[in-house]
Amino acid sequence: MIERHESVVVTTFVRVLVPLAQLFGLYVLVHGHESPGGGFQAGVILGASYILVALALGREALEERVNERACVALAAGGVLLYVATGAVGFAGTAFLDYAALPGPGSPVRARWLGILLIEIGVALAVAATLVLIFCRLAARDAET
Amino acid sequence: MRGHLPVLPLLLTLVGAMATPIVALVAPRAASGLAVGAAAAAALAALGGLADVLVAGPRRYALGGWPGPWGIELVLDPLSGFVGVVVAGVGTAALLAGAGGARRVYGDAAPTFHALALVALTGYLGIVASGDLFNVFVFLEIAAISSYALVASGGGPGLVAAFRYAVLGTVGASFYLLGVALLYALTGSLNMADLAARLPALAQSPLLTGGAALIVVGLAIKMALFPLHGWLPDAYTHAPSPVTALLPAVGTKAAAYALARILLSVLGGGDLPLAMLLAWTGAVAVVVGGVLAARQQDARRLLAYSSVSQMGYIAIGLGLAGTSALAGAYLHMLGHALAKGALFIGVGALLLAGRRPALAALGLGPRQPVLGACLVVAALSMVGVPPALGFFSKWYLLEGAVAAGQPGLVGAILLGSLLALVYMYRLTGAVWFGESGALPVAATPRPVLAVLVVLAVATLGLGLVSGPLVDRILIPAAVLTTAAAGP
Amino acid sequence: MTLLLALAPALLFGAGVYLLLQRDLLRDVAGMILASNAATLFVLATGLQRGRAPILPVPDGTTASDPLVQAMALTAIVISFGVATLLLSLVYAVWETHGTIDQEDLLAAQTRQEQALDREERPAP
Numbered sequence: 008m009i010e011r012h013e014s015v016v017v018t019t020f021v022r023v024l025v026p027l028a029q030l031f032g033l034y035v036l037v038h039g040h041e042s043p044g045g046g047f048q049a050g051v052i053l054g055a056s057y058i059l060v061a062l063a064l065g066r067e068a069l070e071e072r073v074n075e076r077a078c079v080a081l082a083a084g085g086v087l088l089y090v091a092t093g094a095v096g097f098a099g100t101a102f103l104d105y106a107a108l109p110g111p112g113s114p115v116r117a118r119w120l121g122i123l124l125i126e127i128g129v130a131l132a133v134a135a136t137l138v139l140i141f142c143r144l145a146a147r148d149a150e151t
Numbered sequence: 152m153r154g155h156l157p158v159l160p161l162l163l164t165l166v167g168a169m170a171t172p173i174v175a176l177v178a179p180r181a182a183s184g185l186a187v188g189a190a191a192a193a194a195l196a197a198l199g200g201l202a203d204v205l206v207a208g209p210r211r212y213a214l215g216g217w218p219g220p221w222g223i224e225l226v227l228d229p230l231s232g233f234v235g236v237v238v239a240g241v242g243t244a245a246l247l248a249g250a251g252g253a254r255r256v257y258g259d260a261a262p263t264f265h266a267l268a269l270v271a272l273t274g275y276l277g278i279v280a281s282g283d284l285f286n287v288f289v290f291l292e293i294a295a296i297s298s299y300a301l302v303a304s305g306g307g308p309g310l311v312a313a314f315r316y317a318v319l320g321t322v323g324a325s326f327y328l329l330g331v332a333l334l335y336a337l338t339g340s341l342n343m344a345d346l347a348a349r350l351p352a353l354a355q356s357p358l359l360t361g362g363a364a365l366i367v368v369g370l371a372i373k374m375a376l377f378p379l380h381g382w383l384p385d386a387y388t389h390a391p392s393p394v395t396a397l398l399p400a401v402g403t404k405a406a407a408y409a410l411a412r413i414l415l416s417v418l419g420g421g422d423l424p425l426a427m428l429l430a431w432t433g434a435v436a437v438v439v440g441g442v443l444a445a446r447q448q449d450a451r452r453l454l455a456y457s458s459v460s461q462m463g464y465i466a467i468g469l470g471l472a473g474t475s476a477l478a479g480a481y482l483h484m485l486g487h488a489l490a491k492g493a494l495f496i497g498v499g500a501l502l503l504a505g506r507r508p509a510l511a512a513l514g515l516g517p518r519q520p521v522l523g524a525c526l527v528v529a530a531l532s533m534v535g536v537p538p539a540l541g542f543f544s545k546w547y548l549l550e551g552a553v554a555a556g557q558p559g560l561v562g563a564i565l566l567g568s569l570l571a572l573v574y575m576y577r578l579t580g581a582v583w584f585g586e587s588g589a590l591p592v593a594a595t596p597r598p599v600l601a602v603l604v605v606l607a608v609a610t611l612g613l614g615l616v617s618g619p620l621v622d623r624i625l626i627p628a629a630v631l632t633t634a635a636a637g638p
Numbered sequence: 639m640t641l642l643l644a645l646a647p648a649l650l651f652g653a654g655v656y657l658l659l660q661r662d663l664l665r666d667v668a669g670m671i672l673a674s675n676a677a678t679l680f681v682l683a684t685g686l687q688r689g690r691a692p693i694l695p696v697p698d699g700t701t702a703s704d705p706l707v708q709a710m711a712l713t714a715i716v717i718s719f720g721v722a723t724l725l726l727s728l729v730y731a732v733w734e735t736h737g738t739i740d741q742e743d744l745l746a747a748q749t750r751q752e753q754a755l756d757r758e759e760r761p762a763p
Binding site: 307308 | 651658676680751
């Protein structure tokens with residue numbers, strides 16, 4: 008059973024840490040094509056921050072923040088965002104050819120935008136899937 | 152859009168797989184229709200791809216516009232087009248037949264089954280389309296992980312079966328990955344066409360021998376080639392009926408395709424001693440699988456062991472690597488997918504109607520003549536009686552074995568047919584003449600019957616046109632895989 | 639370094655296989671994780687080379703490490719993570735439904751069940 012942790016040190020620390028972790032996750036996400044990082048790593052950090060909430064503050068605290076149906080939609084929607092971004096490439100040479108993305112600027116700029124969209128899709132899918140896996144396994148725990 | 156045909160089938164199934172759970176949140180009833188529609192669209196795209204190959208020749212599709220060997224390539228040629236149509240077509244039929252059963256087995260969770268099945272199809276279509284060794288690994292695992300979940304989805308003994316399947320499948324995938332890593336260390340390339348051009352110069356390297364052996368063993372586990380078939384009987388026996396309509400028909404074929412493509416056209420395996428070993432392993436699989444199938448009391452386990460036997464035929468064809476042997480192996484992929492799909496769908500329908508899987512309790516008598524007749528047609532194809540497709544595939548395999556001067560393999564193929572006669576008679580005999588019991592038999596749902604009839608008609612009809620099919624598609628496919636191998 | 643990278647996957651794989659042969663399902667999962675991580679490490683080892691992060695532009699005179707093996711390793715890690723999650727939840731479900739995660743006990747239960755079914759179904763000789 009996942010319950011709120013007793014220790015004030017743990018709960019306070021988690022309350023401070025979680026927003027910072029999520030901010031760092033976003034940094035890793037948007038900076039992925041300039042430095043080591045990217046969608047998967049960002050998704051893991053974001054997902055882990057929610058799991059940390061559940062471990063330290065209890066399942067109710069997690070359920071206040073996210074909802075399972077939304078997680079299913081986000082996990083599948085992240086992949087759909089990836090496919091949709093890739094499908095823009097049909098207007099250019101091939102699937103995943105981001106240079107065909109509309110918008111101002113050079114093809115380089117369009118590729119930059121394309122990879123960012125892909126990474127956002129990946130991060131959404133990974134974060135939502137991690138939270139879902141945790142929720143489902145923890146829920147079975149609660150039933151028994 | 153014609154230029155994008157190589158990527159379309161797997162994109163359509165992927166979009167379907169991801170849209171299904173989202174749609175299910177608001178309209179659960181629409182989800183199964185959406186899933187079948189996505190699979191049907193993928194099948195149409197695959198058919199279009201095959202037609203395009205016949206008209207315009209093979210295509211190499213560079214994802215993102217980055218050409219190989221640096222970019223990731225998809226390949227659409229006679230072989231991948233043909234297997235893509237088999238996988239997507241039979242997969243659509245299985246999903247359609249399984250839709251009603253899925254509602255009964257899973258209840259509210261039925262959309263999850265459809266999403267998982269479409270993810271598995273995406274994996275299989277990806278294996279078929281991929282022109283890159285590492286992507287084959289990724290798609291193998293996409294298909295495998297969803298298959299493990301599908302086998303486990305019924306609970307009960309399926310859980311343990313899925314666990315064993317997952318452990319063995321992962322060991323197979325690890326072997327495959329080790330082999331790919333060795334080839335990468337040797338050449339610095341993962342692109343199949345690039346590797347095929349570079350490897351002949353490195354034929355003496357021990358890295359190539361080791362890499363080839365690891366890849367073949369890994370894929371042999373995935374295609375359940377005897378003696379690496381340990382996961383298959385339990386998985387197919389204990390999986391829920393909607394799942395057994397899909398996995399046995401298409402699951403092992405995609406791995407067999409990957410083996411054909413990599414062993415023959417990348418590694419130049421036609422000349423390796425490995426090829427002869429593969430053919431003889433296949434011969435042993437045909438006989439041992441047949442004997443084990445003939446001894447079973449449970450209809451699903453009988454069909455599962457018959458899959459082990461039938462995959463042996465494909466291995467014989469791949470190992471012989473002659474033109475007609477390969478054409479036979481590829482034709483057998485189609486014939487076995489249609490027949491095994493029909494048999495599992497038929498038996499699954501009986502189980503859903505409240506029957507138990509033991510042969511002695513399957514008796515149906517003449518109460519459902521259409522269902523019974525379709526099972527008989529599929530059984531005839533498995534045995535190899537003309538004009539069913541199974542006859543022609545075995546004929547080409549025999550021709551290949553005779554041309555290669557291998558009387559032992561000829562004997563194994565013929566013995567396998569005799570054994571198939573025994574176990575298929577036990578199954579169809581039990582259905583037609585067995586004790587029907589006091590249970591009233593619920594009528595088979597119409598969509599299931601329709602799919603069975605389509606599969607049975609396709610088994611006979613494609614058998615009748617198998618001449619042109621082989622000449623126009625399979626001989627070019629076979630030449631494609633041997634041309635790179637031989638001088 | 640090369641020797642170390644040759645030995646490490648071998649050791650990991652050996653340990654993984656040893657664990658896979660155990661009766662306890664949890665140990666099997668651990669063995670599976672070790673075996674697939676051995677393969678991942680081996681992939682990394684095939685393209686090992688010291689260098690900067692492989693992001694253009696690479697300054698003249700410096701080497702970049704091979705990005706492809708890292709991409710492959712990352713993908714393989716994700717896949718083995720997925721399989722491990724699935725296996726662990728399977729073990730959990732097996733424990734809930736069967737009350738044991740010992741292979742021998744599970745096998746014995748299955749055999750008993752099948753024999754009971756056989757006796758019931760087999761027509762009397």
